[in-house]
Amino acid sequence: MARTSLTITPLPGFAPTIGRLVGMLSYSRVTLLAAVEGLSLEELDHLHDAKSNTIGALLAHAIAVERWYQVLTFEERKPSASEEAAWAAALDLGDEGRRRLRERELSSYLEELAGNREATLAALATRDEAWLERPLPAAPEMNAHWAWFHVAEDEISHRGQIRWLRARLSRRGR
Amino acid sequence: MARTSLTITPLPGFAPTIGRLVGMLSYSRVTLLAAVEGLSLEELDHLHDAKSNTIGALLAHAIAVERWYQVLTFEERKPSASEEAAWAAALDLGDEGRRRLRERELSSYLEELAGNREATLAALATRDEAWLERPLPAAPEMNAHWAWFHVAEDEISHRGQIRWLRARLSRRGR
Numbered sequence: 001m002a003r004t005s006l007t008i009t010p011l012p013g014f015a016p017t018i019g020r021l022v023g024m025l026s027y028s029r030v031t032l033l034a035a036v037e038g039l040s041l042e043e044l045d046h047l048h049d050a051k052s053n054t055i056g057a058l059l060a061h062a063i064a065v066e067r068w069y070q071v072l073t074f075e076e077r078k079p080s081a082s083e084e085a086a087w088a089a090a091l092d093l094g095d096e097g098r099r100r101l102r103e104r105e106l107s108s109y110l111e112e113l114a115g116n117r118e119a120t121l122a123a124l125a126t127r128d129e130a131w132l133e134r135p136l137p138a139a140p141e142m143n144a145h146w147a148w149f150h151v152a153e154d155e156i157s158h159r160g161q162i163r164w165l166r167a168r169l170s171r172r173g174r
Numbered sequence: 175m176a177r178t179s180l181t182i183t184p185l186p187g188f189a190p191t192i193g194r195l196v197g198m199l200s201y202s203r204v205t206l207l208a209a210v211e212g213l214s215l216e217e218l219d220h221l222h223d224a225k226s227n228t229i230g231a232l233l234a235h236a237i238a239v240e241r242w243y244q245v246l247t248f249e250e251r252k253p254s255a256s257e258e259a260a261w262a263a264a265l266d267l268g269d270e271g272r273r274r275l276r277e278r279e280l281s282s283y284l285e286e287l288a289g290n291r292e293a294t295l296a297a298l299a300t301r302d303e304a305w306l307e308r309p310l311p312a313a314p315e316m317n318a319h320w321a322w323f324h325v326a327e328d329e330i331s332h333r334g335q336i337r338w339l340r341a342r343l344s345r346r347g348r
Contacts, residue, residue, distance in 0.1 A: 005320075006315050006316035006317075006320045006321075006324075007307075007309075007315075007316060007317045007319070007320050008307075008317065008319035008320045008323055009307055009317070009319070017191065017194065020191065020319065023320075024323055024327075027320075027323075027327075028327065049342075051341060051342070052338075133181075133182075133183055135181075141180050141181075142180035142181060143180075143181045143182065143183070145181070145182035145183070145194065146179075146180045146181050146182045146197075146201075147180075149182055149198055149201075150180075153198075153201075153202065153330050156327050156330040156331050156334070157330050157331065157333060157334030157337075158334055159331060159334070160330070160331030160332055160333070160334035160335045161334045161335060161337075161338050163331075163335075164226075164335050164338065167225060168223075168225070
């Protein structure tokens with residue numbers, strides 16, 4: 001975590017308010033990646049108890065949440081039925097997630113997280129502050145600023161759970 | 175949660191960027207309060223396992239973190255030795271927290287959370303955007319914007335854990 005900046009400021013390449021938001025998204029992501037660093041397939045798929053989500057499933061959730069808000073904010077539409085179906089297990093977690101979100105290496109999760117984030121930042125770089133603040137065409141009760149804050153917030157909340165779950169993995173002393 | 179705004183915008187009474195930050199702090203707090211609503215003393219003090227923090231201890235932690243950053247950002251100094259000593263169990267959690275952070279009703283936690291937040295918002299209302307962005311005199315590696323984002327971030331992370339712990343309280347079906 002040493003290289004993580006403890007400042008929130010405008011960032012080059014983004015409108016000032018968007019840059020500050022990107023700083024929060026990036027900080028949250030760094031802490032998520034630190035929380036899962038080095039986990040094996042077995043650890044990612046470990047179920048703490050019958051009601052838990054695995055750490056792998058929580059990573060799949062973070063991936064699906066980012067995709068969902070990309071569609072909602074950048075493509076300005078609700079996800080299609082086929083997108084919803086593809087993401088449902090990861091978005092909803094629970095029984096379906098426990099059944100389907102398994103047997104995936106950490107590197108695969110990390111690649112998809114990184115690819116999605118690259119697309120998010122590329123899209124945010126082309127937007128302005130009026131876009132950030134106005135109601136979303138596909139969900140007028142929210143604006144893009146809240147939507148992307150919420151992506152960070154949801155990721156942070158599950159990172160808190162991941163830290164808790166990781167501290168109870170039996171194979172290593174953490 | 176129905177009354178929670180799903181927008182981040184400038185807010186009356188605050189500089190624009192500070193208002194957006196206040197929106198994030200307030201949203202995070204509403205979700206924390208929802209996560210602990212109605213918990214009994216016994217539930218607040220329930221220890222899930224020997225390494226866990228109780229939900230009460232996590233509320234004490236949120237209180238102490240906000241106080242710590244009030245001192246750092248508004249009083250522009252590091253907490254004194256006596257402040258550090260008073261807050262240590264809540265800031266550090268762990269064994270000392272498990273021993274000392276007990277037997278406190280939810281209403282008592284909520285009152286202190288609300289009082290601290292009122293002080294935070296009153297102080298933020300008097301600050302400008304230059305203050306928010308410049309390095310903290312007492313901790314120049316960070317700025318006030320990051321500090322208060324971090325207060326929200328830490329609260330969200332522990333709220334994730336509180337939700338997990340609450341779902342496993344035996345007395346009620348949640």
